[in-house]
Amino acid sequence: MPHLPAFLSFTLGALIGTFVGTSTRALLRRLPRGTALPPPWLVPATAGLTAIPAGLAGAGLLSWAWLPVPVVLAWLAVPLAAVDLRHRRLPDLFTLSAVPVFAVLITLAAVFGPDAGMAVRAGLGAALFFLTHLAVHLISPGSLGAGDVKLSASVGGLAAAVSWPALIVVTVLAGVVTVIADLVRRPRVRAPPVHRGVPHGPGLLAATWLVTVLAGQGGVLG
Numbered sequence: 001m002p003h004l005p006a007f008l009s010f011t012l013g014a015l016i017g018t019f020v021g022t023s024t025r026a027l028l029r030r031l032p033r034g035t036a037l038p039p040p041w042l043v044p045a046t047a048g049l050t051a052i053p054a055g056l057a058g059a060g061l062l063s064w065a066w067l068p069v070p071v072v073l074a075w076l077a078v079p080l081a082a083v084d085l086r087h088r089r090l091p092d093l094f095t096l097s098a099v100p101v102f103a104v105l106i107t108l109a110a111v112f113g114p115d116a117g118m119a120v121r122a123g124l125g126a127a128l129f130f131l132t133h134l135a136v137h138l139i140s141p142g143s144l145g146a147g148d149v150k151l152s153a154s155v156g157g158l159a160a161a162v163s164w165p166a167l168i169v170v171t172v173l174a175g176v177v178t179v180i181a182d183l184v185r186r187p188r189v190r191a192p193p194v195h196r197g198v199p200h201g202p203g204l205l206a207a208t209w210l211v212t213v214l215a216g217q218g219g220v221l222g
Helices: 004-030 042-058 068-087 092-112 118-139 146-162 164-188 200-218
Strands: none
Touching (some): 042 200, 068 146, 092 146, 164 200
């Protein structure tokens, strides 16, 4: 049964993701800058975004050395998106801790995977993305929040670890996701104009997760 490992990996990923999502929901309720009412989709989203790369790894379509990257990204991205969509903020607990966590994971992937140069690219990409977002924030604070600037280092590092073109793909895709989400959400929301738009963070996170998962499909990460 050639698909059995993939099925088992997918199922195990879903179970682990469910546990992590449930734990994260409880954490957000206690976190000072979390949210008292986490959205109902938080747990299933975490489970699904964990199961997909796990299943791909089981099927041989994603490097096992790279697997922890999209998995941990899902664990951080879902609660960040949940808080950002509801409160227009990105908790420091997740944005700041993401930098050292992904630095370790990318380094391990570089050591045990087929692309030894990804760690250097990740460091340069993180710095480039952070400085670019910081400049935009300083020039126009209203267009880009401080939380987005803190998040940009991790996003830039992850995208550059995949490849340099992935930085452009993530940037463009994040904008597309944000615009589409805004068009879908705006007619349904009754709120002051300042609260009607969709924050940039969720689109950036979604684009980055998608790129880290699809990277293995093109053989970039073995």
